[in-house]
Amino acid sequence: MRRWKTLLLALTGAVALSSVSSALSIGAPAPAFSLTTLDGKPLALADALKSHKAVVVLFVATRCPYSNAYNVRMKQMAEAYEKQGVLFVGINSNSSEPEAEAREHARKHGHTFPIVKDPNNKIADLYDAKRTPEAFVVTPDGTLRYHGRIDDNSEDEAKVTSPDLKNALDALLAGRPIQSAETKAFGCTIKRV
Amino acid sequence: MHDQTGLKRRLRGAGVAFAAAALLFAPDSRAAGSFARIAGELDAASFRDLLVRQKGSVVLVNFWATWCVPCREEYPDLVRLQRELAPRGFRIVGVSTDFGSQRGAVEKFLGAMKPGFPNYWKKSGNEQAFIESVDRDWGGELPFSVLYARDGTRVKSLSGNHTYAHYRREILEALNGKR
Numbered sequence: 001m002r003r004w005k006t007l008l009l010a011l012t013g014a015v016a017l018s019s020v021s022s023a024l025s026i027g028a029p030a031p032a033f034s035l036t037t038l039d040g041k042p043l044a045l046a047d048a049l050k051s052h053k054a055v056v057v058l059f060v061a062t063r064c065p066y067s068n069a070y071n072v073r074m075k076q077m078a079e080a081y082e083k084q085g086v087l088f089v090g091i092n093s094n095s096s097e098p099e100a101e102a103r104e105h106a107r108k109h110g111h112t113f114p115i116v117k118d119p120n121n122k123i124a125d126l127y128d129a130k131r132t133p134e135a136f137v138v139t140p141d142g143t144l145r146y147h148g149r150i151d152d153n154s155e156d157e158a159k160v161t162s163p164d165l166k167n168a169l170d171a172l173l174a175g176r177p178i179q180s181a182e183t184k185a186f187g188c189t190i191k192r193v
Numbered sequence: 194m195h196d197q198t199g200l201k202r203r204l205r206g207a208g209v210a211f212a213a214a215a216l217l218f219a220p221d222s223r224a225a226g227s228f229a230r231i232a233g234e235l236d237a238a239s240f241r242d243l244l245v246r247q248k249g250s251v252v253l254v255n256f257w258a259t260w261c262v263p264c265r266e267e268y269p270d271l272v273r274l275q276r277e278l279a280p281r282g283f284r285i286v287g288v289s290t291d292f293g294s295q296r297g298a299v300e301k302f303l304g305a306m307k308p309g310f311p312n313y314w315k316k317s318g319n320e321q322a323f324i325e326s327v328d329r330d331w332g333g334e335l336p337f338s339v340l341y342a343r344d345g346t347r348v349k350s351l352s353g354n355h356t357y358a359h360y361r362r363e364i365l366e367a368l369n370g371k372r
């Protein structure tokens with residue numbers, strides 16, 4: 001009897017572990033979150049989805065060269081797509097990057113889209129985000145529609161051959177299916193607590 | 194007088210020849226000289242070719258960058274492992290994933306480290322194809338090391354930084370393996 005109990009506990013543990021570590025799949029409900037932005041405004045994903053055609057949940061960093069290589073592209077995309085009803089939300093989950101540093105980084109790079117600090121990497125855990133930059137696109141029905149990289153060349157925008165996030169957003173806005181709904185995010189590891 | 198001058202000349206000549214031979218054959222100084230620079234650029238295809246050329250040795254490919262603190266921290270241990278285990282048929286190949294604008298920092302780092310093993314540069318662009326040619330589960334995090342057996346098959350991928358003892362244990366296991 002004890003052996004069966006042990007086995008049952010072991011199996012339960014394994015299932016719980018796999019459900020925590022499995023990546024969020026396309027079409028799954030995007031986890032809700034509610035935090036305060038770096039400039040002190042409340043931000044809830046549910047509210048943002050009510051007033052936008054899509055929300056881009058973008059995991060960013062201040063010290064990661066891959067994320068920093070996208071600073072200009074992030075700003076340009078956030079501004080361009082805001083006009084089309086898409087909200088970019090930056091999430092800084094790195095325990096190594098304090099809030100004041102994230103605020104200064106946003107100011108320096110002209111990132112006017114909302115950015116939140118993610119204490120104890122709770123949002124990163126909910127989304128199973130691993131890297132910076134890593135993008136998740138959520139539609140008003142609360143489902144995940146795209147997950148992955150911004151594009152295929154962090155170093156040189158001129159050499160980008162596959163602007164995956166842009167393609168996904170353009171497809172969503174045009175009511176077309178997303179051709180590549182999942183790509184591999186390439187970047188620095190999120191520095192978790 | 195003539196004899197003494199001739200002797201001096203012969204001694205000087207022998208000294209120069211000895212110094213030249215010492216420079217040519219001393220493994221450390223030669224390695225420091227040749228491996229303190231970037232050995233070349235790699236894309237997915239040339240990375241595969243490079244691995245083919247390493248067959249017969251157990252190889253650890255270490256991906257690093259100058260901005261990556263854990264990479265810099267573990268690098269001296271890799272230098273030590275290369276020196277220690279090279280006579281047993283072990284080699285390290287370094288691959289810097291720094292951006293092109295960091296060339297100066299990469300060469301400065303290699304100059305300071307005197308690694309004793311070649312270090313290549315990941316060619317800019319098509320990151321997904323490159324990382325998947327190395328390991329489909331790799332997401333670009335650094336440091337990242339892949340251990341290959343003598344027959345060229347991948348033994349293990351090691352994500353993140355590891356201790357000297359951990360690397361040594363894994364390498365010795367591969368050196369003692371049948372592949």
